[in-house]
Amino acid sequence: MGARRVLLSRSGRSDGAPTVASRWLQRLTTLAGPTVTSAMEERGAYYTKFAAYLDQPLGSVTPAERPSPRPPIAARPETLSITEIERLIRDPYAIYARHVLKLQPVDPIGGEPGAADKGNLIHDALARFLTVWDCPMDESAVAALIGIGDDLFEPLDAFPALRALWWPRFQRIAKEFVGYEAKRSLEVEKRYLEIGGGVPLALPGFDFRLRGRADRIDVMKDGTLSIIDYKTGQVPSQKQVDALLSPQLPLTAAMVKRGGFSDIPASEPISDLLYLQLKGGSDPVLEAGRNPKETALEDLIEDAWSRLEQLIAHYAKEETGYLSRARVMRERQQDGPYDHLARTQEWAIGGEETE
Numbered sequence: 001m002g003a004r005r006v007l008l009s010r011s012g013r014s015d016g017a018p019t020v021a022s023r024w025l026q027r028l029t030t031l032a033g034p035t036v037t038s039a040m041e042e043r044g045a046y047y048t049k050f051a052a053y054l055d056q057p058l059g060s061v062t063p064a065e066r067p068s069p070r071p072p073i074a075a076r077p078e079t080l081s082i083t084e085i086e087r088l089i090r091d092p093y094a095i096y097a098r099h100v101l102k103l104q105p106v107d108p109i110g111g112e113p114g115a116a117d118k119g120n121l122i123h124d125a126l127a128r129f130l131t132v133w134d135c136p137m138d139e140s141a142v143a144a145l146i147g148i149g150d151d152l153f154e155p156l157d158a159f160p161a162l163r164a165l166w167w168p169r170f171q172r173i174a175k176e177f178v179g180y181e182a183k184r185s186l187e188v189e190k191r192y193l194e195i196g197g198g199v200p201l202a203l204p205g206f207d208f209r210l211r212g213r214a215d216r217i218d219v220m221k222d223g224t225l226s227i228i229d230y231k232t233g234q235v236p237s238q239k240q241v242d243a244l245l246s247p248q249l250p251l252t253a254a255m256v257k258r259g260g261f262s263d264i265p266a267s268e269p270i271s272d273l274l275y276l277q278l279k280g281g282s283d284p285v286l287e288a289g290r291n292p293k294e295t296a297l298e299d300l301i302e303d304a305w306s307r308l309e310q311l312i313a314h315y316a317k318e319e320t321g322y323l324s325r326a327r328v329m330r331e332r333q334q335d336g337p338y339d340h341l342a343r344t345q346e347w348a349i350g351g352e353e354t355e
Contacts (some may be wrong), residue, residue, distance in 0.1 A: 007047070008040075064346040067093055068321030071100045073206070076315060079198075082212035082251045085308065088315070089245060089327060096322035097338040105337040112159055118166055119232040122278055123215065125149045125170070126177065126230065127193045130216075137182035145174040169280025176284035180276075188226075190219040197261035199254075201309060206316035210260075210308065214252050217264055224271035225264070227252050235275045241290045242300070245327065249273040249290055250304035257301060270297060 011019055021029075029037040077099035080088065088095045097103050129145045149170050156163040198211035216228040227249055236246030244250060253273060259266040275288040292300045314320055324342040334344045 007044070009044070064343040066324055066347045067342050068323040069093070069096055069100075070318060070321045071096065073316060073318060075100050078207055079209040079211055082210065082248050082255075085210070085251060085311070086245075086247060088311065089247070091325050091328065091336060091338075092315070092322035093324035093342050094336060094338045097341055100322075103338070103341070113156065113162060115233060119230075121149075121152050121166075122170060122173065122232055123194075123230055125152050125174075126278075127215075128152075130181075130191055130193055137178050137185060141178045141181075142175050145178060146171060149174060169284070171280075172284040173278050173280045177278070180285050180287070184218075187220055187222075188218045189221045192217045192219075192261070192263060195261050195263065197255055197264075199258045199260040201312055203309065203313055203316060206312070208312050208316075210251070210255065212252055212255055212260070214261065217256065217261070219265075219268070220271065222271075224269050225256060226272040226274060227256070227270065228274045228276055231275050231277050232279065235277050235286075235288050236290070238290060238293070241273070242292050242295075244304050244307055247304050247308070249275070250301050251308060253297075253301045254305040254308070258305075270301065273297070 008025070010021060010025065013019060032040070077095065080095070080099075084095060084098075125145065125148050128148050129141075133141055133144055135141065149167075153163060153167060153170065156166065192214070193216050194213060195217065196211070196213040198209050201208045201210060214227065215230045218226040218228065220226055229249060229252075236248075240246040241249060250273065253270050255261065256264050256270065257266055273290045275290060277286040277288055278284070279286075291297050315322075324344060325336075325339075325348075334348065336344075339345075
């Protein structure tokens with residue numbers, strides 16, 4: 001401020017909202033008085049006018065087109081996880097960016113743990129507990145599960161606000177989950193936890209392998225199999241599962257039927273597809289069955305596999321492009337990891353997002 005010529009600037013708006021001048025600037029303009037302040041602003045307008053010219057296009061503006069890249073067959077992915085199959089259905093461009101361009105989202109420097117991290121913590125705690133605990137599901141089981149959670153939640157000590165929010169929820173989940181298992185264990189013969197596997201697809205001229213990891217598969221005492229997926233967020237609706245827009249459970253079952261998990265008997269019938277919602281709120285643990293209501297479960301499983309074959313065969317053609325946001329769940333949300341690369345805000349505002 002002791003220089004002969006000084007430029008002072010500040011942002012008038014931030015994220016679309018008006019900003020408030022700093023107390024230092026308010027004191028400066030108060031001491032200078034309205035006449036001097038007005039003269040300073042007029043001199044500054046000379047520069048802001050030139051800055052505005054930088055954003056003025058030379059001609060008419062044409063919004064970016066909705067991308068649908070068509071890479072060569074040799075560059076297309078030859079294996080995807082079950083979770084990525086849902087992404088291929090809803091946002092093929094994300095699969096293109098991840099597996100063809102080999103671009104991975106980078107975590108922000110110094111960023112806080114997010115919902116995915118919370119889900120992983122809870123998944124790991126429940127899997128470890130069910131692996132080591134073989135005693136009655138009573139208060140001692142609750143204490144054991146909370147002890148396991150305490151070890152896994154220790155890194156959150158660096159984020160006290162998050163721990164203060166997540167830890168009480170986990171404690172409620174632990175108590176309710178033990179109660180749930182106390183009832184369910186009467187019908188369960190054996191549990192398989194966090195198991196991975198894969199199945200090849202026989203397609204003309206294109207080798208593909210579906211891989212996946214099941215949160216849990218229970219062998220019931222009646223000889224049937226029950227497939228369970230833990231969800232710490234929103235659970236797909238029955239309609240989404242039936243329409244195979246959320247195909248995780250049916251495709252996991254199809255992998256089981258084809259011997260995709262080495263330890264699971266492929267010949268055993270599948271009786272249940274279940275989501276177990278773990279939110280820790282007023283209802284900490286909720287069971288959401290997703291067996292179809294109007295068709296046989298076996299038909300849904302085979303339909304899921306048939307449509308998977310059609311989907312992969314479709315993307316094994318040179319003329320098939322990886323369209324951005326083909327069937328999004330929430331149209332107004334444009335915060336996907338590759339939406340900025342697809343320039344979604346340009347073509348969506350232009351009115352092309354109608355499918």
